Amino acid sequence: MSRILGLLLFLPLLLGAAPIQRPQRIVSLNLCADQYLMALADPSQIAALTIYARDPQMSAAAAKAGGLPVSRGSAEDVLALRPDLIIASPGRRRETMEQLKGRHIATLDLPSAESYADVVAQIRLVANGIGYPERGEQLIAHMAQQLALPAYEQAIKASHLFNLLNARGVISVAERAAYIGRVRALAVGACEAWMAKHGWS
DSSP states (O other): OHHHHHHHHHHHHHHOOOOOOOOSSEEEOSHHHHHHHHHHSOGGGEEEEEGGGGOTTTOTTHHHHTTSOEEOOOHHHHHHTOOSEEEEOTTSSHHHHHHHTTSOOEEEEOOOOOSHHHHHHHHHHHHHHTTOHHHHHHHHHHHHHHTHHHHHHHHHHHHHHHHHHHHTTOSOHHHHHHHHHHHHHHHHHHHHHHHHHTTOO
């Protein structure tokens, strides 16, 4: 009996981990989701992006979207695409999403991003949803490296602004240390990102 129990316990290891079930027909109803899908998903996974994905004034990857299918996002259009995952934003495309209820189609709600931390959370949400969490982490790491110089420039601007406000007496003595700490944290973060980008310890 103990031998059988031992075999049962080790059976998952012998068979290996179950393969990741990735969605194969993803429909985006959100412009931000368009950008994430083009960066993270296999092209074959994308059933349709929004029509705005090809607009260079609205989409950062308009050129790349030119070779991918798009949809106007109506319920009829979405159903015709036979999606197994729909990515939309809460509160938007309400009519379409309401008509798609009860169709047993997986949905992923993409909340709005108000900060860099929110963007990182969005990337992880989409990457996990499409079955490529490792690609999400790679994109986040790449962004952190590429943002080193812009972040440093913002730290310099914050320092100048602090000096200006402090000289005019706008910042109280009690607040001064906290503001200096924030500027220092910005500068340190930018320097750490720059060192990581160049492989410096």
